[in-house]
Amino acid sequence: MKKSVEEDVFIPLYPKSSVEDKSSPCSKFQERCFWSAVKLLSNILLWDGIVQEDTVRDLGLSKLLNRYLLLNLLNTPPGLDNIEKCSKVVSCLPERWFQDLRSGSTLPELRNFCQHLLQ
Numbered sequence: 495m496k497k498s499v500e501e502d503v504f505i506p507l508y509p510k511s512s513v514e515d516k517s518s519p520c521s522k523f524q525e526r527c528f529w530s531a532v533k534l535l536s537n538i539l540l541w542d543g544i545v546q547e548d549t550v551r552d553l554g555l556s557k558l559l560n561r562y563l564l565l566n567l568l569n570t571p572p573g574l575d576n577i578e579k580c581s582k583v584v585s586c587l588p589e590r591w592f593q594d595l596r597s598g599s600t601l602p603e604l605r606n607f608c609q610h611l612l613q
Contacts, residue, residue, distance in 0.1 A: 495538050495545075499557050503531050505566050528566050528579070535559060536586040543588075551591075555603035559583065567610055580611060 505527040512520040538554040563583060570576045591601060600608050 495541070495553050498534060499538070499553050503534065503558065503562050505531060505562050507565070507569065510569075524566070528563070531558060531562050532579075532582055532586070535563065535583065539586050539588055542590075547591075551601070551603055554586075555601070560603065560606060564606055564610065567607075583607070 506520075506524055508520045508524060512518060513524055515521060516525075535554055535558050538550060538558065542550045567576065567579055567583075570579060587604075595601075
């Protein structure tokens with residue numbers, strides 16, 4: 495899993511003008527890369543309860559979500575596309591990670607993602 499996150503994940507950043515047209519090759523490629531990374535996130539987080547939680551959280555949240563996915567989300571204009579992407583990321587997160595949290599708090603690795611959701 496670590497090797498996949500470190501060597502296989504790539505989400506290019508293009509100028510806004512290159513990705514505004516959803517039918518452009520740049521936009522299509524960026525979207526494919528994003529959704530592949532989301533699928534990897536989902537697969538990594540499925541290992542929760544089997545592999546040490548710290549390892550799963552580090553790979554899935556600290557490395558994959560915060561390094562790659564969040565950057566794409568921050569550069570996606572507000573709207574339905576951004577909502578769909580955020581919803582899919584949220585659906586990957588194991589519910590048990592949130593059972594013992596106080597109301598209004600979150601995991602440290604999710605602070606930046608939560609800030610994006612609030613905006």
